Amino acid sequence: MRHIILKDKKITQLAFQKWKLEDIAFWEKYLGITPTYEVVTTDYSDYPTYIDSDGDIRPTNAYLQKLNDLAIKRDGDFGTDFVMVMIHEDNWRSDTDTTKGIWGTNYSYVFGKQCLEYCRWDRDNEANTFGTAYHERHHSFDAIIKVETGVDIQPLLEVKKYDHEITHGNNPRWKYIRYKENLDSLKIMKPYLQTAFQTRKNKHEEVAKGLMQTIIKLATQVIYLLKMKQNMKNGVPKVTT
Ligand SMILES: [Zn+2]
Numbered sequence: 001m002r003h004i005i006l007k008d009k010k011i012t013q014l015a016f017q018k019w020k021l022e023d024i025a026f027w028e029k030y031l032g033i034t035p036t037y038e039v040v041t042t043d044y045s046d047y048p049t050y051i052d053s054d055g056d057i058r059p060t061n062a063y064l065q066k067l068n069d070l071a072i073k074r075d076g077d078f079g080t081d082f083v084m085v086m087i088h089e090d091n092w093r094s095d096t097d098t099t100k101g102i103w104g105t106n107y108s109y110v111f112g113k114q115c116l117e118y119c120r121w122d123r124d125n126e127a128n129t130f131g132t133a134y135h136e137r138h139h140s141f142d143a144i145i146k147v148e149t150g151v152d153i154q155p156l157l158e159v160k161k162y163d164h165e166i167t168h169g170n171n172p173r174w175k176y177i178r179y180k181e182n183l184d185s186l187k188i189m190k191p192y193l194q195t196a197f198q199t200r201k202n203k204h205e206e207v208a209k210g211l212m213q214t215i216i217k218l219a220t221q222v223i224y225l226l227k228m229k230q231n232m233k234n235g236v237p238k239v240t241t
Pocket of ligand 1: 135167
């Protein structure tokens with residue numbers, strides 16, 4: 001469970017550190033996974049939005065695509081599992097309409113071979129920040145399990161609409177995720193998520209190994225060409241006395 005966090009520069013280092021420690025402890029406890037986080041400080045003081053068919057204010061897909069491309073540039077497609085766009089409440093533009101608003105959106109495999117989470121960072125309520133980041137990643141788990149392991153997790157959770165029934169709690173067994181709800185769903189998904197994240201990590205390592213082998217092959221060729229050049233001769237050199 002590897003993250004690239006595109007952290008709003010308005011979020012203090014101290015607040016971020018606190019969230020990170022709580023996040024690590026949570027996934028360790030419920031999935032048996034120790035997540036990693038790579039932080040890229042990002043300026044969200046002005047970002048492009050549009051109003052969708054439901055009337056929600058959303059960042060443009062072109063903008064999110066640009067963020068995703070930027071995030072995966074260094075380590076490639078399988079270098080991370082999540083790209084998290086974490087935007088401070090002061091810069092958050094998806095609830096500027098006073099009648100309605102959204103605090104986040106999950107985009108599973110929309111902008112690349114990763115999941116992107118658009119999340120609001122609450123100015124002074126840590127539980128809200130934690131809940132939003134958990135909620136959006138929870139949305140992606142059924143897709144991650146399906147893509148990486150081929151397993152449809154819905155029958156195992158006894159639901160037909162994962163997002164609607166579990167993440168949004170429209171089922172007597174489950175609650176809308178605001179903070180740390182639906183832990184039992186994590187218990188059921190645990191072995192599948194462990195396999196899924198491990199599979200992605202292995203893929204990343206294979207790519208890195210392949211690249212290293214290519215470099216070694218090229219270096220060997222260069223050395224050979226150098227030796228050729230140093231030992232080139234035409235006929236028998238004349239012995240001068
Ligand atoms: Zn949701």
